[in-house]
Amino acid sequence: MTVLPVVRLCDIRETALDVQEVVAALADDASGGLTLFVGAVRDHDGGKDVTGLEYSAHPSALDRLRDVCDEVAEEYGVRALAAVHRTGTLRIGDAAVIVATATAHRGDAFEASRALIDRLKQTVPIWKHQVFADGTDEWVGTP
Known part of the structure; x- marks a missing residue:
C-alpha cells in the first residue's frame, strides 16, 4: 500500500487555477468528506466597481503557505489537503485561490x-x- 503525503498540492502560480486538479489531488478512499473553497475575483469592493486586479507574492510566500498547510493538516486530522493561490493579473470571475481538505468526517x-x-x-x-x-x-494586505 502506498502512503501519500497529507499535503498533496501546495503552490503559488501565475497560471489559471483548476478546481478539478485540486479535487483529483485529494482522492482518498478513507475520507468521507471533502470540502472545497474557491475564491474568485469579484466586480466590486467597498462600494466601488472593480475592473481588475493583480496579486503579488513575497519570495517567502510559498514557504509560509506550506507551513500553514502543515499546521492545519496536523491540527484538524486532515487526510489530504490542497492550497493554490494565483499571482499576476486576473480578470473578474477568475479563481484567485482554491483550498480543499479531505477528512474522515464532513464536519x-x-x-x-x-x-x-x-x-x-x-x-x-x-x-x-x-x-x-x-x-x-488600492493595495490590500500589504504590511
Whole structure:
C-alpha cells in the first residue's frame, strides 16, 4: 500500500487555477468528506466597481503557505489537503485561490478548510492591487 503525503498540492502560480486538479489531488478512499473553497475575483469592493486586479507574492510566500498547510493538516486530522493561490493579473470571475481538505468526517473537513483559508489570508504574504472603474486603485494586505 502506498502512503501519500497529507499535503498533496501546495503552490503559488501565475497560471489559471483548476478546481478539478485540486479535487483529483485529494482522492482518498478513507475520507468521507471533502470540502472545497474557491475564491474568485469579484466586480466590486467597498462600494466601488472593480475592473481588475493583480496579486503579488513575497519570495517567502510559498514557504509560509506550506507551513500553514502543515499546521492545519496536523491540527484538524486532515487526510489530504490542497492550497493554490494565483499571482499576476486576473480578470473578474477568475479563481484567485482554491483550498480543499479531505477528512474522515464532513464536519472536520468544513472546519479544516475554513481554518486553511483564514490562516492563508492572515499570514501568507500575498498582496492584492485592485483597480477601480473610477480610475483609483488600492493595495490590500500589504504590511
